[in-house]
Amino acid sequence: MKAADRVASFGTTVFAEFSRLALEHGAVNLGQGFPDFDGPDEIKAAAQNAIAAGVNQYAVSQGAVALRQALSAHSKRFYDQTIDPMREVAVQSGCTEAIFDTVMAFVGPGDEVVVFEPYYDSYVASVAMAGGVCRYVRLRAPDATHDRYWFDERELAAAFSDRTKLVFVNTPHNPTGKVFTRDELTLIGALCTQHDAILVSDEVYEHLVFAPAVHVRPATLPGLGDRTITLSSGGKSFSFTGWKIGWAIGPEPLISAVQKAHQWVTFATASPFQAAIAEALRLPDAYFQRFAADYRARRDKLRIALEGAGFAVHPCDGTYFLMADISGAGKGDDGAFCRWLTTEIKVAAIPPSSFYSQEHKADAHRLARFAFCKSDAVLDEAARRLATISTRK
Ligand SMILES: Cc1ncc(COP(=O)(O)O)c(C=O)c1O
Structure with a gap:
């Protein structure tokens, strides 16, 4: 009944863990890398x-x-x-x-x-x-x-x-x-x-x-x-x-x-x-231009919210993810920070150490990944919640 070695070391993914935590705590989920809206009708x-x-x-x-x-x-x-x-x-x-x-x-x-x-x-x-x-x-x-x-x-x-x-x-x-x-x-x-x-x-x-x-x-x-x-x-x-x-x-x-x-x-x-x-x-080309322009606006909205909450945000030239430096928050490494953010601030992000090999996980300890493939209402609510971080300090 033992699983083969090729899968035995695989655990559940960090996405499953944080989606469950987000659900349990009513957090706005900026962890998952998929849009909360559909494509063209x-x-x-x-x-x-x-x-x-x-x-x-x-x-x-x-x-x-x-x-x-x-x-x-x-x-x-x-x-x-x-x-x-x-x-x-x-x-x-x-x-x-x-x-x-x-x-x-x-x-x-x-x-x-x-x-x-x-x-x-x-x-x-x-x-x-x-x-x-x-x-x-x-x-x-x-x-x-x-x-x-x-x-x-x-x-x-x-x-x-x-x-x-x-x-x-x-x-x-x-x-x-x-x-x-x-x-x-x-x-x-x-x-x-x-x-x-x-x-x-x-x-x-x-x-x-x-x-x-x-x-x-x-x-x-x-x-x-x-x-x-x-x-x-x-x-x-x-x-x-x-x-x-x-x-x-x-x-x-x-x-x-x-x-x-x-x-x-x-x-x-x-x-x-x-x-x-x-x-x-x-x-048509107009679809692709509009698509990138809409995402640029979402990126900027989330970046402003994160910077307002006191995080340095790394430049993002593509994708729908932002990496923020969370080292100033004093909440421990990326895993501890993301757990705190999800359960206390009620905004879920992903600890990026799961994207690094064992030997380099420490590179990620000061970072959190936020997804901005979300509708305006969800990003606005996340921004409102993130703003409570600076008033807590
Ligand atoms: C870099 C990268 N490659 C591939 C995929 C998976 O793409 P698909 O959903 O088409 O399997 C993802 C999904 O998040 C991704 O971020």
Whole structure:
């Protein structure tokens, strides 16, 4: 009855713990990274119409052709990237499955994967299930000489070896809000080339970028197209995280390996939602501009509330997360602070130490992650509650 080693060390996630705590204490939940509002009505109608029209049986394993064609058009429109919808795209159940399938496709026991931390936790879990080993590179908080999160080039170079199979880059980056620059991506790409590694670019927040920051797709940089797999999904860009439509884009030899894993993981993905996301990807530019502008306003509202409560907030150029320095609050480390904030102030945030390896968890002890993918009324209520912190001092 004993669970296999590959899952035995997994606990419940920090999100489950804090959602339960938030519910118990009537806290406004800024922990969970999903919107409390839905995406466009016409895209909901597209899913309903697909169901009514009988799009209800297994989709083609590699993904509905209409969705793959829409992804090809979307890549051309936003990144001037040409991809063959028949050979260079595969569809999965969310980016989470795309991550798992990619790891299954390329990582064997003892193989190494370079991961920037803080990281999206499914990278590390997937590598563990494959028997691989993560080599961590720290994203360091802004300081006197860096106005954004940054990494040490020597530390990055030292993380590579002749066993490196993959490098995960997440841009825009959850939870720091960092958007990797062209120069940074070029440097990472050069190391991938030198060590014959695959660059896996997780771009689920690709449309959540705040000017003047610009999202650069690593696959479009010189020399990187042949060794980059771009992962993304419709969850964040269209506010339908529950639909779980994700994809992998890349050169045929890489995509066909990912597809081989997919056919034995979930085989195929929800047909009516694929039809609807195909329409979403073809929404006019105005949708994407408005989407980013609305999120910018939410970001600024939450930043002002947090600063008003006495926290230093790190710059956020993308995603829907803010990292705040909570060291001045005197409530202990990130876990203790977030428990206090949830139970006493009744605003839930996530302690970021769960996004760091054991050896670097201390980096997170002065930080808390706040999600601003919430309606104005919820953010206003959170701001009202946060304002009580300064009057308590
Ligand atoms: C960086 C990152 N990658 C992937 C995902 C998962 O995406 P999906 O919901 O499409 O599985 C998330 C969700 O929070 C994320 O933050």
